[in-house]
Amino acid sequence: MNSASLSVSTAGSDTSYPPAIQVGTLTLSRFYDIGDEIDLEQVQDCLAAPSARRYPPARVRQSESLDIAQPPVGVDLGTMAIELAQVALEGNLRASIYDLGAVVLVLEMPLPSPTEWLTVARFFSAIQMLPEALEQRFLTVLEELETVIRPAVVKPARSPIVEDYSMLLVERLAGDCSIAALSEHPLVQAALLGEERPLSRGATNLITAMSYFPDDLAMLSWNGALVIEADPLAATTAGDLIEFANVELLFMRTYDNELDAQLPQMYRRISAPQRRFNFPIVKPYNQLLRDVLRLVADVTEVTERVDNAFKVTDDVYWNRLYSALLNVLRVHVWRRGVEHRLELLRETYSILHNEADAERAAALEWAIVLLIIFEIILIVFEFVVALGGH
Numbered sequence: 270m271n272s273a274s275l276s277v278s279t280a281g282s283d284t285s286y287p288p289a290i291q292v293g294t295l296t297l298s299r300f301y302d303i304g305d306e307i308d309l310e311q312v313q314d315c316l317a318a319p320s321a322r323r324y325p326p327a328r329v330r331q332s333e334s335l336d337i338a339q340p341p342v343g344v345d346l347g348t349m350a351i352e353l354a355q356v357a358l359e360g361n362l363r364a365s366i367y368d369l370g371a372v373v374l375v376l377e378m379p380l381p382s383p384t385e386w387l388t389v390a391r392f393f394s395a396i397q398m399l400p401e402a403l404e405q406r407f408l409t410v411l412e413e414l415e416t417v418i419r420p421a422v423v424k425p426a427r428s429p430i431v432e433d434y435s436m437l438l439v440e441r442l443a444g445d446c447s448i449a450a451l452s453e454h455p456l457v458q459a460a461l462l463g464e465e466r467p468l469s470r471g472a473t474n475l476i477t478a479m480s481y482f483p484d485d486l487a488m489l490s491w492n493g494a495l496v497i498e499a500d501p502l503a504a505t506t507a508g509d510l511i512e513f514a515n516v517e518l519l520f521m522r523t524y525d526n527e528l529d530a531q532l533p534q535m536y537r538r539i540s541a542p543q544r545r546f547n548f549p550i551v552k553p554y555n556q557l558l559r560d561v562l563r564l565v566a567d568v569t570e571v572t573e574r575v576d577n578a579f580k581v582t583d584d585v586y587w588n589r590l591y592s593a594l595l596n597v598l599r600v601h602v603w604r605r606g607v608e609h610r611l612e613l614l615r616e617t618y619s620i621l622h623n624e625a626d627a628e629r630a631a632a633l634e635w636a637i638v639l640l641i642i643f644e645i646i647l648i649v650f651e652f653v654v655a656l657g658g659h
Contacts, residue, residue, distance in 0.1 A: 313342060346364055349362045439495070
């Protein structure tokens with residue numbers, strides 16, 4: 270890290286108002302699930318553009334601890350001008366395409382110099398509820414990209430779940446300030462949550478702050494992050510971690526939503542065979558058992574792929590940052606919901622399997638009884654015929 274390039278002092282006293290942002294970038298990310306899987310090699314052929322590239326995690330600090338199974342394909346999509354909180358901004362739009370089926374649209378907008386923290390608060394507030402026209406512009410870009418890469422998408426189907434997250438990268442402030450004091454400054458904390466008034470002491474617990482060196486800072490919240498970092502590689506790595514954590518959140522929420530929709534249908538199908546007689550008697554369970562087992566297998570496979578797609582090994586700063594992101598985004602809560610529903614499905618499969626076995630045993634017993642009756646009737650018939658012959 271080149272700490273000399275960051276005009277921030279770590280020894281000064283706190284002031285009544287934090288220094289404005291002299292050089293900074295506001296990044297707005299939208300996360301979409303467009304299919305079961307995406308062939309990244311085929312994506313590059315579909316795009317057929319020099320801007321389409323695979324990129325591994327940046328090598329910085331202990332970045333050998335970052336392990337990504339399939340680096341996403343990144344493609345530049347040109348520039349986009351927007352108005353946010355009555356401020357005209359223009360930035361570069363790019364997309365990250367993940368083999369798991371996710372597409373991330375990222376708009377990186379340099380901030381005007383200087384930018385006050387009150388303006389930052391308005392930016393974060395406006396981002397939480399984007400204007401419908403801006404939402405539609407992102408969807409239009411997504412649809413155009415989907416059309417191009419559709420041959421590479423396995424079972425294309427866009428999920429109704431959409432995630433969004435923002436990151437404010439500060440490279441230089443307009444004045445000297447203690448980083449520790451800045452992380453605890455009420456106006457900075459409020460700005461990150463999109464509020465113009467200072468937060469209560471309890472509300473500040475919604476923000477997680479950490480740093481590696483005395484002159485860098487990462488402040489994480491549920492809707493956005495503030496990263497003060499002069500080293501471009503370290504800033505890129507922090508941005509990658511934020512993106513990966515939100516991709517994981519997207520999939521956990523998507524499959525939680527799908528299981529919520531599937532379970533009631535499954536239970537209705539389970540109760541239906543019990544209300545009517547079918548021949549053969551075990552046939553209603555066969556397809557149901559296969560469907561339950563397929564659903565469990567599909568969701569389990571995807572969650573395992575999500576777990577293996579990106580890992581932070583070793584107990585280093587990036588590991589702590591990524592863990593903090595997952596905690597702030599409540600990824601573990603959604604994961605527990607998915608795992609609970611999977612457990613319900615497994616129990617349902619076990620119950621259905623036992624009932625099917627019981628039905629088969631009952632059917633077999635009835636078959637044996639019928640065979641015995643048939644043999645008795647046959648013996649009686651032969652006896653009657655024999656008597657008739659005499």
